[in-house]
Each structure stands twice: as C-alpha cells, then as structure tokens.
Amino acid sequence: MQFLNKIMTVVMGMTLAVALLPDAASATAATESMVVRGFDSLAFSPAKPGEPQLSPVRGIPEKQGSSIVMKMGKGAFPMHTHTANYELVVVKGTMKHWGVDSSREKSLPLGPGSYWYQPAGEPHADSCESDECVWFIRLDGARDFAIHP
Secondary structure (H helix, E strand, O other): OHHHHHHHHHHHHHHHHHHOOOOOOHHHHHHOOOOOOOHHHOOOOOOEOOEOEEEEEEOOOOOOOEEEEEEEEEEEEEEEEOOOOEEEEEEEOOEEEEEOOOOOOOOOOEOOOOEEEEOOOOOEEEEEEEEEEEEEEEEOOOOOOEEOO
C-alpha cells in the first residue's frame, strides 16, 4: 500500500505541475488551494457491475475539467468516445487501450506508470486485464461516455 501511495503522490504532483503551466487555466489554478490526498482517504463511488468506481480529487467531473482516481475489476469498456481530451496514468494492475484500427488482443499491456493521451471524439476501448486496476485520469472538459457504433 505504501508503494501505491507513493505513486499516487507522484501522479498528483505531476498533475498539479501541469495545471500550473502558463496557459488559460493557470490564472484559475493559481487562485485555488493545494490538494493533497492519500490513497486511503479517497472516497470511491459505490461498486456497480461493469462500471468503474470514481473518486474525484479535483473539479466536478460531470460539469468541468477534472482529475479523478478510478478503479475497477477485470473487464472491458466497449468502443466509445468522450467530448473531452484526457490523459491517463495506470497506477495499479494491467490495462489495455486501443482504437478502431486495433483490438484488445493486439494492444499493448500497460502496467503501473504507463500513460496515454486520448483526443476528444476519437473512438477507443479500454480494458482491465488484472483482478483490479487503478488509474489517474485528467480530463480537460466534463466527463461523458458515448458508445461508438
């Protein structure tokens, strides 16, 4: 658990550093309070079959850009899109991420420390290949999910 807490501290620190880079969001970030959370203090949403559990650590995911720690057991999300760009870092477990031109079987296993950037509107799918996966995700807009036909 200490290793997981160290990873979460590094990931959250990196996110804060990115949030403070000079851009349109930096004026807002400079007026906010520092956020420091230990993994054990995170309050995750109730477990529902086939859905990840969420613990927002910054922002309101349904309304604005946000940072979220998410977790789920073994399983996959169908091909889908989001209206926001996002960046994701795997914290625990092994995940896979692929686009319309690939498949779960062909995609690279991604363990702790692995990263991907997903542009808004681009169809993709994800899976947790372990008994449990934990990831940190930073979205630049409201969190949504639309199944891609």
